Amino acid sequence: MMKNRLKVLRAERDWSQADLAARLDVSRQSVNAIETGKYDPSLPLAFKIARLFDAPIETIFSDA
Amino acid sequence: MSLKDRLVRAPAWAYAVALFIAGIALGLGSDALKAVDNPVLEGSVTALIVVLVLGGSAAYWRRLDEAAREAHKFAWYWGGSCGLGLAIVAFAVLMGPEGFPIDAGFGGGKEPENFIAVGILGTILAQIAGYSVAWFGWWIAKR
Numbered sequence: 059m060m061k062n063r064l065k066v067l068r069a070e071r072d073w074s075q076a077d078l079a080a081r082l083d084v085s086r087q088s089v090n091a092i093e094t095g096k097y098d099p100s101l102p103l104a105f106k107i108a109r110l111f112d113a114p115i116e117t118i119f120s121d122a
Numbered sequence: 123m124s125l126k127d128r129l130v131r132a133p134a135w136a137y138a139v140a141l142f143i144a145g146i147a148l149g150l151g152s153d154a155l156k157a158v159d160n161p162v163l164e165g166s167v168t169a170l171i172v173v174l175v176l177g178g179s180a181a182y183w184r185r186l187d188e189a190a191r192e193a194h195k196f197a198w199y200w201g202g203s204c205g206l207g208l209a210i211v212a213f214a215v216l217m218g219p220e221g222f223p224i225d226a227g228f229g230g231g232k233e234p235e236n237f238i239a240v241g242i243l244g245t246i247l248a249q250i251a252g253y254s255v256a257w258f259g260w261w262i263a264k265r
Contacts, residue, residue, distance in 0.1 A: 085190060090265065
């Protein structure tokens with residue numbers, strides 16, 4: 059499983075999990091699973107997340 | 123709001139409920155149509171409902187996000203397989219030297235098809251139970 063900074067990035071924008079889910083067109087449960095590191099998103103969804111936060115993908119996700 | 127808009131905006135669970143009801147209607151409907159004794163009508167109505175159920179299933183699948191699809195794939199493989207395995211073991215254990223321990227099959231009939239129906243129904247129920255446990259387990263594990 060990868061680590062990610064999704065929760066931090068979301069908190070910086072004062073978005074709820076539901077807000078982020080709506081922006082990504084996924085369910086809130088999926089956002090929660092990704093944030094807790096229990097579900098790794100697909101590459102298309104990871105790129106979508108990177109575009110939404112306007113950050114390189116490797117600054118959001120890491121395998122270490 | 124048009125019917126198409128309503129369908130497009132309907133949540134995935136609404137599709138699941140509608141499909142469940144349609145599936146039951148398919149079973150009950152095809153059985154009721156046997157009384158009409160018109161194979162063409164029976165076949166046509168059954169085919170129409172099957173097409174609607176398949177189309178609804180495709181629409182439901184498209185509405186799911188990738189995590190929800192993963193949960194279903196996990197449940198289909200592990201839950202369905204384990205349910206099938208348990209059903210096989212259960213039937214093997216129940217099937218003693220004097221045969222299956224019931225004296226009537228599905229619907230109270232004693233023809234081979236009635237007993238085959240018991241096997242099919244029992245297997246499907248075991249698979250649904252396994253699927254449900256695996257599906258809930260997947261989401262609980264990802265919380």
